Amino acid sequence: MPAPQSSCADNVTKLYREHHGWLATWLRGKLGSSFDAADLAHDTFVRLMAGRRRQEAGAEPRALLTHIAKGLVADHWRRRAVEDAYLAAVAQLPAAEAPSPEARALILETLHAIDAALRSLSARTREAFLMSQFDGMGYEEIARTQRVSLSTVKRHMQAAFAACLIAYQADAP
Structure with missing residues (x-):
């Protein structure tokens, strides 16, 4: 029988309190930006809440949070590469055509x-x-x-x- 909704929310709240600071610091090391790290730390917990893997966090919460965050970091760098390529192409345009x-x-x-x-x-x-x-x-x-x-x-x-x-x-x- 699945856990009641409030119990799951309580578990995520507890995980957030216990691991958010550590996760944000870990992400800051990967990204070099405290702002991007804060965004991705938040997104990691949003993904955790939206996913079906909340119960998996009990035994090894940092492993699960790291797994989710690594995917978000990869997405972040991929998005950044697309943006950089686009902005480089736009920079080649005359100002009137930008x-x-x-x-x-x-x-x-x-x-x-x-x-x-x-x-x-x-x-x-x-x-x-x-x-x-x-x-x-x-x-x-x-x-x-x-x-x-x-x-x-x-x-x-x-x-x-x-x-x-x-x-x-x-x-x-």
């Missing part, structure tokens, strides 16, 4: 959603999509490069475009 801060924020949200969608795909599908969209390769050239049939490349591209469309629709207002 997007407004509002447009930049919307573009970054969309880029993060597409990045997440592409990470959900198989490596072959992601590679085919990137060859097409960033290297300008045609489907036949991709098929030769990947040593697969043209119909396989078409399936990969269909899956990638569908994932991007779903990500875009989920991110759209």
Whole structure:
């Protein structure tokens, strides 16, 4: 029989009190920023509360918190890399062509959603999509490069475009 809701909330509250400071310090060492560390420490406990693994925290709470936080740190650095690449590209534009801060924020949200969608795909599908969209390769050239049939490349591209469309629709207002 599952524990009552208040008992789970009490357990998370206790975990937070006992381990938040340690987790924030650990994250600060990984991120080099107390602000980012505070955000990710908070997000770690939010994930813990939202997940089904609350009961696992009893025996080794720091191991579970570290496991959750490591995933958030990886996501943080991946998001930062996408943002840095976008901002570097924008910096190359003449000032008159640079997007407004509002447009930049919307573009970054969309880029993060597409990045997440592409990470959900198989490596072959992601590679085919990137060859097409960033290297300008045609489907036949991709098929030769990947040593697969043209119909396989078409399936990969269909899956990638569908994932991007779903990500875009989920991110759209």
